[in-house]
Amino acid sequence: MQQWRHERLVNSPAYMAEHGRWDVVSVPSSERVNAIHAALLPSGKVLLIAGSGNKEDLFATKALKSLLYDPRDGSMRMIPVPDDMFCGGQTLLPDGRLLVAGGTARYEKLSGAVTHAAGAMRVKNEDPDTARPVPAGTEFVSPTGQRYRSVRDALVPAADKTTTRTGATVTASEVTVFVEAAAAGPAAVNPDRVQYAIAGLPPEQARDLYGLGAPMTLDKQDYQGTDKAFTFDPETESWSRVGDMVFARWYPTLTPMLDGRVLATAGLDGVGEVLNGQTEEFDPATNTWTERKDLTHYFPTYPGLFTTARPDELFYAGTTAGYGPADQGRVPGLWDIEDNTFLPVPGLRDPDLLETSGAAWVGPVQDGRMVVVGGGGVGESARSTARIDVVDLDDPFPRFTPGPELAAPTRYPNLVTLPDDSMLISNGSGDHRGKGASDHLLARLYRPGPNGGTLRVAADPEVGRNYHTEGLLLPDGRVLTAGSDPLFDDEQDTVPGTFEQRLEIYSPPYLFRGRRPGITEAPDTADRGETLAVATPDAARVQRARLLRLASSTHVTSVDQRSVALDLRRTPRGVDLDVPASIRTVPTGRYQLVLVDDRGVPSTGHVLRVGGEDTRRSE
Known part of the structure; x- marks a missing residue:
């Protein structure tokens, strides 16, 4: 009876209009993958990449997988991958291809299992x-x-x-x-x-x-990276190999730069050591990599690195996943990629609990606000924090200030920017990789504002998620979550963990507030500084317009998601929208154009390309 009452409550219109709803997606056994990476493609489909999926037997047999999922009709198709992309880096290119670089060349061998020096x-x-x-x-x-x-x-x-x-x-x-x-x-x-x-x-x-x-030992041997790189074409739905990286990388971050090129940082190299600051750049016009010998800042693996409104500057949020010493490369700051200087940004609470934390822009990027959420101690640590700290990067002397606290200390929080300027913070666990059955079946909606912003309760997810977890905003305004790789399946930490292969989709409260505005006609390309004529029958109630960059995610790291506010004027056919003129506000890339009405209800996203030429070419 109690369960029936709960189900009746959470499925009631009033509850869903206030808290939203989660739905578990049924995945046939033949289509299940260990989702390590996820990306929203310009086609509206989601690519979930496992590679070997943290399964050494699959690595040995080269049974390497990716799943193409269409959230519009639920269709799924397995697509083999040409190399082990497990724990590489990924980002969308301006021409719509997904770039995946690095991955696994060799699995780790723990102390005691090493037989050959x-x-x-x-x-x-x-x-x-x-x-x-x-x-x-x-x-x-x-x-x-x-x-x-x-x-x-x-x-x-x-x-x-x-x-x-x-x-x-x-x-x-x-x-x-x-x-x-x-x-x-x-x-x-x-x-x-x-x-x-x-x-x-x-x-x-x-x-x-x-x-x-170097010394030849029988000590533990870490994972080793590969230098191979590939692109996935959303039109042909096929993989192609591009130029090899200069350095092998495992756990790298690929940061999309303002002009469409991509900066690769960090990772374990071909002998299992954290790269000592070596940086390289991918040019999508030539499909080649070039070492940036002028950029040599050390970062632990999967660093949260974001372009900012200042030219030749990246913001390092301090967020990382996995590998690197506790006393090196952990301080958040502004990295000047013109002269390779680094300016620390102070004020972050619990600065020693940044591993497995999340970071993202919150609200329109013009506001310059970024949050750092949750996190834990370096390595296999049981320590975690409920911190949400906010930094205004438009401030001449930026520093972190406290925001609201999460409901519980959380590692691996999923952060997804929504079209109504709020952010979904979901899942995670209290301990390393969910040890002690510490997954949080919790979600919150964060909204920026005075005194650090506000948190309100969202519906509880059904599926727990910790390590190897991703979250993505879909074109219809829902949020897809995937993955989770617990060490153990029981509270006593005695039963080996099972990778979570179910998908779960969150429908935010705005989808239960009545009819959404429609877009009947919109351009497929836009230039910075251009005015876009968008046809809609709902112009009278449209209040805001946003460009939301198509995002990718791995290890709760997503450095390419951002929201851009557009100035809006109503016209007889709909609305005119002014695209900001600065490339620092609207970097070259693929975006969803979304109209938001006076109730905060978004239209379905219309995908378009902003800036740059289409660099797609036969390979």
């Missing part, structure tokens, strides 16, 4: 005339005869030769590869950093090509 090998080439291939399986021999084999192909560039008046100076080139001992056991452990010969080389080549090894 291993480590990093710097392969040096002193030949200025020839680049040297180092195929997988190349043997490196220590002065005492220990042998180690490389696990992946590499190419060592030719050395750099500089001619001088007295001759020439040669600077050896190098690449770093991961090597494993040819023989199992402790006899292959080598704590020394020594020079290694490469087996099988003739003497004249052996002088120029050799290895410098």
Whole structure:
């Protein structure tokens, strides 16, 4: 009887108009994936990418998956992926393609499970005339005869030769590869950093090509990243390989820049070490990557990095996921990508509880406000915070100020910007990866405003979600949530966790307030500074217009979502909308155009491209 009364309450019109409603999506067993990444495509479909989905057996068999889901009719189609994109980075390009870069080249091996000593090998080439291939399986021999084999192909560039008046100076080139001992056991452990010969080389080549090894140990081996990158075309619904990254990356962030290029930061490299600040840039016109040697700031993995209203500046919210020391790269601040300087932004509460927190713009980006929500201690920590702190990045001296508190301390909060200028904050857990059955079946609607804004109760989700969780705004104004990868399935932490493969969709309160405004005609492209003529039969009650950037998400990190306010004037056919003139307000990309009426009810989003040429080309 009590359950019946609850169901009757939460499905009543009055309750839904105040709190909204959650609906679990039934996914056939043949279409289920471990959703690690999610992206809303210009077609209105959602791509959920598993790759190997944190399943080493699938990595070994290359049974790599992605699911294309259409929320309009519930149709689903499995699409194999060409490489393991598990824990790569992703973002939408201006031409509508989804860029996915990095992922898994090798799964971790925990202490006690490592049978062959291993480590990093710097392969040096002193030949200025020839680049040297180092195929997988190349043997490196220590002065005492220990042998180690490389696990992946590499190419060592030719050395750099500089001619001088007295001759020439040669600077050896190098690449770093991961090597494993040819023989199992402790006899292959080598704590020394020594020079290694490469087996099988003739003497004249052996002088120029050799290895410098780090200590070879039986210690835990972290995940290793790949340098491969791919795009998914929403028109052909197929994958294509693009140029390889300069660096292998696992857990990187891909930040879309103002002009449509993409900045890749952080991640674990090809030997399982956090990259030491190396940054690179993707050009969608050429499908190639270029190292930005001028940008070398260190970030832990999956850093929350956002473009701002100031030219040549990124805001680092301090949010991260997964890897990096507690005392390095954890301070929020403004990164000047013109001169590589970094200005810390003070005032954040619980500054040591930023891992697995969420960050996003809140309200129109013209307001300059960003929030940092929840988070926990570095690594497998049980500590978490209920913090919501707000920063005004338009302030000449920005600092965080307190907002309202969440209902409970929360790691892995999903943050999704809504067209009525509020934000849905949902799910998460109190402990690391939901340990101790600590998932929160809670959701809140945050609205910015004086004194840090306000929180109000939203309907409770049915599905718990923690690590490997995503949330996306759909064109119809609903919110899709997916994923969750708990360590355990019981409160005593004795039963191994099961990946959550159900989807759940939240319908916000505005969808239960009557008929929504309609868009009967709107352009598919727009230039900054342009006035858009939009036909609607509901102009009399339309109060606001927003451009909402198509977003992607992984590990509750979504750096590409933003809302842009448009000035509005009513016309005989509908409304005229003024697109802001500044690229810093409206970066080049794909957006949903949404009209919002006097009750806060949004229209269905109309997808258009703002700025730039379509860089789509056959590959």
